[in-house]
Amino acid sequence: MEDLKTSEAWRVFRIQAELIDGIETLNDLGPAISIFGSARLEESSPYYQDAMKVARKLSQAKFSIISGGGPSIMEAANKGAFQQGGQSIGLNIALPLEQSPNTSQDISLTFRYFFVRKLMFVKYSIGYVVFPGGFGTLDEFFEALTLIQTKKIKHFPIILFGSSFWAGLIDWLKEQVLELGCISKEDLDLFYIVDSVDEILPIIQNHYEYLQEHPEKGHRFRV
Secondary structure (H helix, E strand, O other): OOOHHHOHHHHHHHHHHHHHHHHHHHOOOOOEEEEEOOOOOOOOOHHHHHHHHHHHHHHHOOOEEEEOOOOOHHHHHHHHHOOOOOOEEEEEEOOOOOOOOOOOOOEEEEEOOHHHHHHHHHHOOOEEEEOOOOHHHHHHHHHHHHHHHOOOEOOOOEEEEOHHHHHHHHHHHHHHHHOOOOOOHHHHHOOEEEOOHHHHHHHHHHHHHHHHHOHHHOOOEOO
16 A cells, blocks of 8 residues: 555645645735746856845835845845835745755745746735746746746736847747747737836836735636
C-alpha cells in the first residue's frame, strides 16, 4: 500500500496548507503592489537601483510591496520598501538551487508550488510593476495579461519598466501576434510602458482612488 505521505492525496493536503497559510498571513495586508524582475542582475545595475527607488516611493505612499523574496530586483524591491511606510513582503519559492530569502522583509512566506505563490501575487496586488527579467518575470507578466484579457480577474495596472528592454517584445506582439489576429488591438492597451521612476506612483494612485470610489471593483476575482 502506497505510503500516504508520498501519495497524490498527500500532495493535495500540502497545497491546501500553503493556500491557508498564504491567505491567513496576507488577508489584512491592505493595498499592495507586486514588483517583478530578474534574480540575476547585480546591485550596480541601473534597474536594481530604479527598482529600489520605485519601491521606496510606493512604500512611502503607504502601499505595501510584494516581491518574490529572493535576490537582485526582488531584493531591491524589498530593500526599498523596508521600514518606509508600507510593509515589505517576500513570497519565496523552494527551488532545486535553493533561493535564500533576502533580509529586508517584514513578512516572509515560502512556497513549494509555483501556482499557489502566483495566486498570492495576483490575489493581493492592486498593480504590477515589471522590471527586466527572464522566464519567470515574463511568466508573471503574461499570466496577468491573460487573466485580465479573459476577464478571469478585474483590470489592474501592469507597468513595464524600461522601454529599451521591452521594445523587441512589444514590436513582435504588434507585428506578428496582432497581425495574425491572435490578439486584439485593445489587448495592447492592457499595460503601460515607462522609463521614469516618477511615472509609476501616479498610475497606481489613480487606480487606488478609483477603487476607493468604486468599492465593488476592488474584488479581484470574478465568480
